[in-house]
């Protein structure tokens with residue numbers, strides 16, 4: 001059994017979001033890079049749990065990007081996993097990223113591909129869907145629980161106002177979110193081991209992007225808060241009703 | 248040429264988010280000088296001809312019961328086949344739970360550029376540029392789709408539904424539907440609750456409420472407003488509230504008309520999930536709480552005193 005976990009780097013959640021070159025590029029100055037929380041907390045840790053139950057599982061991590069992704073992928077390896085693969089290319093759009101991952105996945109013959117439900121920077125929620133279509137295998141998105149019995153996965157996924165339980169035979173692509181696993185912190189032994197785990201750098205395949213970012217914008221600042229005294233709650237209700245027309 | 252609008256359904260009914268997408272698709276079609284047609288997979292109890300009221304001339308239905316449950320692989324195959332047989336150049340759908348599962352698959356299948364989480368009609372004056380949220384709502388990106396066929400998924404609650412008069416013709420779509428590889432073994436809905444991602448009003452509680460036993464007043468207020476309930480991350484992490492209520496950068500992202508934050512400090516990661524709400528009300532006893540900077544209205548006060556009064560005042564208003 002082989003599992004592939006897709007890892008993306010994202011700016012730390014407290015990063016100041018700013019743009020440069022006429023708002024055409026994200027300004028990386030001073031930004032701390034972290035593992036995308038959905039990839040780390042849920043997809044990777046779920047894979048680790050599965051491997052702990054069945055040590056014969058081969059667990060690979062993959063990222064698409066240039067050498068500046070290496071610290072983040074080493075951090076992922078410090079949590080666990082046998083080896084990492086980096087497809088050496090500057091990512092253009094999420095489709096092109098998925099094409100690279102699908103190419104590696106096809107060759108590697110993975111039974112289970114786990115990703116975060118989305119990245120916290122681009123929020124596309126599209127890479128796992130692209131991969132599954134390119135491999136023509138089932139996809140379960142927004143997964144909150146995952147159990148494996150032999151080669152059949154039981155997956156709870158989020159629906160409007162509840163959950164739906166899906167049963168599907170492997171191979172499958174799963175987009176993971178809260179509920180899948182408990183966040184872990186890498187320990188010293190993991191960090192030391194990660195240094196010597198293989199990180200294979202592979203060349204990208206040719207792909208044309210389907211979209212391109214023209215520019216970015218920042219939201220307009222709020223006008224400022226209107227404060228209402230705590231002993232005058234009726235006034236807040238009036239404002240919400242008459243002024244904001246929100247109730 | 249036409250704009251094909253994917254109409255999503257569950258348990259025999261069209262979802263609220265699909266009406267927003269209908270309006271979006273109809274306006275988009277008018278903008279680029281073509282017609283808007285709808286596509287529904289599976290069977291519903293709703294009157295499909297009535298979708299004409301939203302401006303579509305035709306509704307294509309693949310009335311196969313296998314399609315009553317989402318299987319992303321099957322849905323994408325059927326929708327892509329429909330796009331080709333109908334000759335659609337733009338596919339629009341909601342960036343809801345179903346949209347997140349199928350949009351990328353449709354895009355890859357048709358080699359059609361995709362923008363997810365769109366919040367406005369495209370700018371077609373120079374290319375086909377769609378505005379979407381990025382950095383968990385902290386910024387926007389304008390993205391150009393460079394392929395002949397385009398796929399757009401619209402963020403829920405970012406477009407007002409427009410209803411008029413009219414009736415659509417309903418045509419059955421003949422497509423091959425393979426057996427589904429996904430078996431749905433259970434559906435667990437939290438009964439009586441308003442689904443968080445579809446709610447117009449959301450009442451949300453944070454660590455300031457001290458413990459799960461104090462959520463009664465949050466639920467009372469939510470009930471009075473017909474609102475959904477939400478919470479901050481530490482509240483869900485401490486199991487005071489279920490995980491699906493956790494909003495923020497690492498939880499659910501929402502954009503209701505009204506978000507009422509009670510006993511929540513307004514950390515940057517929390518704001519990221521709620522800052523696209525149209526109106527934000529903050530109730531916090533600390534005047535320095537960062538949330539006030541992102542709020543439209545606020546009360547500096549003790550939630551345990553303010554919230555019951557707020558519920559009572561709203562009740563009074565509803566009774567008048």
Ligand SMILES: Cc1cc2nc3c(=O)[nH]c(=O)nc-3n(C[C@H](O)[C@H](O)[C@H](O)COP(=O)(O)OP(=O)(O)OC[C@H]3O[C@@H](n4cnc5c(N)ncnc54)[C@H](O)[C@@H]3O)c2cc1C
Nearest residue numbers: 453454455479480495496497510511512516517532533550
């Ligand atoms: C990588 C990362 C991701 C994260 N993602 C998220 C996320 O998605 N969502 C999220 O919410 N958080 C997230 N967080 C956590 C976030 O940083 C904050 O810690 C969290 O939002 C704080 O929750 P809170 O406001 O409920 O609690 P606190 O920060 O403890 O605030 C409680 C507030 O209640 C007020 N209060 C106390 N008593 C009363 C009273 N009687 N009446 C009125 N007000 C009262 C206090 O003044 C205070 O402002 C994330 C953090 C990290 C590092």
